[in-house]
Amino acid sequence: MAINPKKHEMPSQEPQVRAHNFSEVALGYTAEIAVEEAQRCLNCKNRPCVQGCPVNIAIPDFISKMKTGDFEGAYQVISQSSALPAVCGRVCPQESQCESKCTLGIKFEPVGIGRLERFAADWHNAHATEAPAKPTPNGHKVAIVGAGPSGLTCAGDLARKGYQVSIFEALHTAGGVLVYGIPEFRLPKAIVAKEVEGLKALGVDVETNVVIGKTLTIDELFEDGYEAVFVGSGAGLPNFMNIPGESYKGVYSANEFLTRSNLMKAYKDAPVTPIMKGGKVAVVGGGNVAMDAARTALRLGADHVYIVYRRSMEELPARKEEVEHAIEEGIDFRLLQNPVEVLGYNNPDDPRDPRNGFVTGLKCIKMELGEPDAKGRRRPVPIEGSEFVLDVDTVIIAIGTSPNPLIKSTTKGLEVNNHGGIIVNEAGLTSREGVYAGGDAVTGAATVISAMGAGKVAAKGIDEYLMGK
Amino acid sequence: MYKIVRKKELNPTVTQMEILAPMVAHKAKPGQFIILRVNEEGERIPLTVAGTDAKEGTVKIIFQIVGGTTALLNAKQEGEYIQDFVGPLGVATHTDGIKKVCIVGGGVGCAIAMPVAQEFHRLGAEVTSIIGFRNKDLLILEDEFRACSDQLIVMTDDGSYARHGNVTVPLKEMLEAGKQFDMIITIGPLIMMKFVTLAAKPFGVPVTVSMNPIMIDGTGMCGGCRLTLIQDGKRVTKFACVDGPDFNGYEVDFDEAMSRGRMYFDFERHAYEETCNLLKGAK
Numbered sequence: 001m002a003i004n005p006k007k008h009e010m011p012s013q014e015p016q017v018r019a020h021n022f023s024e025v026a027l028g029y030t031a032e033i034a035v036e037e038a039q040r041c042l043n044c045k046n047r048p049c050v051q052g053c054p055v056n057i058a059i060p061d062f063i064s065k066m067k068t069g070d071f072e073g074a075y076q077v078i079s080q081s082s083a084l085p086a087v088c089g090r091v092c093p094q095e096s097q098c099e100s101k102c103t104l105g106i107k108f109e110p111v112g113i114g115r116l117e118r119f120a121a122d123w124h125n126a127h128a129t130e131a132p133a134k135p136t137p138n139g140h141k142v143a144i145v146g147a148g149p150s151g152l153t154c155a156g157d158l159a160r161k162g163y164q165v166s167i168f169e170a171l172h173t174a175g176g177v178l179v180y181g182i183p184e185f186r187l188p189k190a191i192v193a194k195e196v197e198g199l200k201a202l203g204v205d206v207e208t209n210v211v212i213g214k215t216l217t218i219d220e221l222f223e224d225g226y227e228a229v230f231v232g233s234g235a236g237l238p239n240f241m242n243i244p245g246e247s248y249k250g251v252y253s254a255n256e257f258l259t260r261s262n263l264m265k266a267y268k269d270a271p272v273t274p275i276m277k278g279g280k281v282a283v284v285g286g287g288n289v290a291m292d293a294a295r296t297a298l299r300l301g302a303d304h305v306y307i308v309y310r311r312s313m314e315e316l317p318a319r320k321e322e323v324e325h326a327i328e329e330g331i332d333f334r335l336l337q338n339p340v341e342v343l344g345y346n347n348p349d350d351p352r353d354p355r356n357g358f359v360t361g362l363k364c365i366k367m368e369l370g371e372p373d374a375k376g377r378r379r380p381v382p383i384e385g386s387e388f389v390l391d392v393d394t395v396i397i398a399i400g401t402s403p404n405p406l407i408k409s410t411t412k413g414l415e416v417n418n419h420g421g422i423i424v425n426e427a428g429l430t431s432r433e434g435v436y437a438g439g440d441a442v443t444g445a446a447t448v449i450s451a452m453g454a455g456k457v458a459a460k461g462i463d464e465y466l467m468g469k
Numbered sequence: 470m471y472k473i474v475r476k477k478e479l480n481p482t483v484t485q486m487e488i489l490a491p492m493v494a495h496k497a498k499p500g501q502f503i504i505l506r507v508n509e510e511g512e513r514i515p516l517t518v519a520g521t522d523a524k525e526g527t528v529k530i531i532f533q534i535v536g537g538t539t540a541l542l543n544a545k546q547e548g549e550y551i552q553d554f555v556g557p558l559g560v561a562t563h564t565d566g567i568k569k570v571c572i573v574g575g576g577v578g579c580a581i582a583m584p585v586a587q588e589f590h591r592l593g594a595e596v597t598s599i600i601g602f603r604n605k606d607l608l609i610l611e612d613e614f615r616a617c618s619d620q621l622i623v624m625t626d627d628g629s630y631a632r633h634g635n636v637t638v639p640l641k642e643m644l645e646a647g648k649q650f651d652m653i654i655t656i657g658p659l660i661m662m663k664f665v666t667l668a669a670k671p672f673g674v675p676v677t678v679s680m681n682p683i684m685i686d687g688t689g690m691c692g693g694c695r696l697t698l699i700q701d702g703k704r705v706t707k708f709a710c711v712d713g714p715d716f717n718g719y720e721v722d723f724d725e726a727m728s729r730g731r732m733y734f735d736f737e738r739h740a741y742e743e744t745c746n747l748l749k750g751a752k
Contacts (some may be wrong), residue, residue: 214558
């Protein structure tokens with residue numbers, strides 16, 4: 001049988017329709033498509049895809065199960081390595097990980113591994129009735145700080161080994177960036193909640209409204225009998241550009257804008273948490289977070305949404321699929337342009353004018369690419385005298401974050417680097433005995449799956465540490 | 470869920486509640502704040518801690534009914550529960566080395582100033598308190614302040630109780646008369662804190678102000694609570710939730726903070742009216 005050179009397309013909502021709703025963009029494979037896509041897998045001997053996966057899922061094994069329609073079996077294979085299959089199937093950058101290594105990809109398009117993973121996970125969530133078997137307790141207690149991707153993964157791995165695991169989450173809902181950051185149309189919150197329920201069924205205890213570093217310190221966790229702690233406290237303070245006008249009303253960090261919409265549900269009708277809707281919006285930055293913010297603004301009713309990025313399309317760091325989706329939906333990419341000032345309304349005759357202090361525009365300068373920098377990316381250089389004004393009401397700054405400062409400032413002996421990231425060794429161990437860390441708290445803003453990979457490494461490190469004690 | 474152990478109306482627009490939250494009660498220090506949500510799908514709002522009882526495990530909050538969420542909170546009764554209550558957040562008020570302190574509170578800000586005054590009193594500092602209100606009906610916590618202050622001056626804007634005028638009047642008089650303070654701590658409306666700072670400036674007395682900006686997570690993640698300090702002529706962005714809420718009054722850009730504080734003014738007013746109508750309908 002000849003191999004289909006192309007991967008089966010993902011059924012999706014039409015761009016004109018989805019740009020006005022918050023329902024999931026990608027609808028998922030049908031069982032028929034999933035089996036056909038699975039059959040494209042060559043089941044090759046050297047399994048390069050597994051090496052491309054940060055959590056080393058036995059990809060050919062789960063795909064083999066799918067070929068025969070054994071979707072539950074496929075899920076069981078995945079769940080041995082991943083605590084969050086339905087999440088990863090949706091938000092992993094597979095094109096630069098597992099799928100980039102696929103043998104089929106040398107001549108044709110690689111197998112749609114992510115889409116198959118998503119199908120298996122969704123199938124399980126829709127059909128599974130049996131609660132997972134609770135592991136035999138091994139009598140050891142571990143505390144996890146932060147219920148985001150790294151913490152949930154670390155908790156899942158340790159719980160499966162029989163550890164009594166407690167997750168402490170600062171916000172009122174578990175999920176971290178999966179609930180406050182990534183929008184509903186890319187990752188439905190019901191799916192995150194389901195994955196968290198799965199962990200609870202394994203015996204993991206999730207305590208919301210506890211800020212480690214404030215409500216309790218890491219030292220107090222040890223006093224309470226926890227023998228090891230994993231810190232996955234995530235992204236911290238948003239970076240701003242330090243240009244004039246960033247305090248005008250209508251300038252948001254992407255974290256604030258997305259938190260208002262996602263976690264606080266400001267996208268719903270008659271929300272209790274306010275957000276600026278409509279008008280013209282400029283999002284500054286070119287990463288996945290910038291794409292999420294731009295597409296959220298569009299769905300909230302913006303008339304026009306710009307992405308302002310100082311390099312060219314080639315250097316845009318967002319996932320290709322997200323950029324394509326954004327373009328299809330009508331997001332206006334302003335490349336090789338960089339903001340120099342946010343403009344605001346000031347009525348000198350009437351200090352009580354309600355329009356005072358609100359954003360009226362974003363002054364930008366055109367850029368060209370110069371010599372490559374240390375990372376090999378060509379450095380953008382401003383073109384003198386090329387300033388112009390984008391007429392906008394809202395500016396969303398999506399240029400990254402610095403690691404959360406709360407734990408560092410309240411934990412003695414925890415070493416951090418120049419950027420505030422917690423320093424860890426290859427096993428995820430920090431400078432404090434028994435304290436492990438991973439995810440954005442260590443690396444600064446990165447991807448969900450790399451945080452999960454770090455959670456996994458730390459779980460192994462914690463297990464070896466406590467078993468060797 | 471967090472139980473409302475006691476509820477008391479301090480005046481027609483200000484309510485005091487004691488919430489059962491042992492972990493927070495155990496840790497909270499004067500100057501720190503909590504964030505709460507009244508119900509599922511509710512808004513997160515920050516409120517400064519107005520006192521704790523570590524033994525009982527309760528945290529006292531005092532709030533003015535100004536928007537939809539505070540109206541909803543005020544509709545809850547003793548024995549009922551609120552959805553979320555997290556803290557203590559922010560940095561506690563610095564007390565080290567301060568022997569003579571002047572506490573200047575305005576309106577509901579007095580609720581936050583009170584535990585600070587009590588803490589200085591407990592530490593043996595000489596406490597002078599000036600508390601101001603729009604009128605007699607809005608007066609709160611007079612007895613509590615009297616108990617922890619070496620000198621208490623009560624002011625009303627309209628002269629309907631105690632002394633007529635705003636809080637800067639007696640402060641200026643004292644400073645002009647040569648009264649020495651190691652620190653002036655002021656908590657209340659932004660405009661009042663701005664003028665207290667201006668009044669103290671000619672005398673070179675350090676001023677600490679307690680900022681209460683718009684906030685969501687309260688843990689240093691969203692950046693909504695940012696404000697600008699002017700340090701050595703440079704504008705520096707700070708975050709009230711992790712760097713504050715206390716700041717050096719001489720450095721704060723008050724005009725910007727006032728403007729930012731009004732960002733959702735129309736939304737809030739609308740939400741307040743909606744909630745009040747809903748609550749009326751329920752009665």
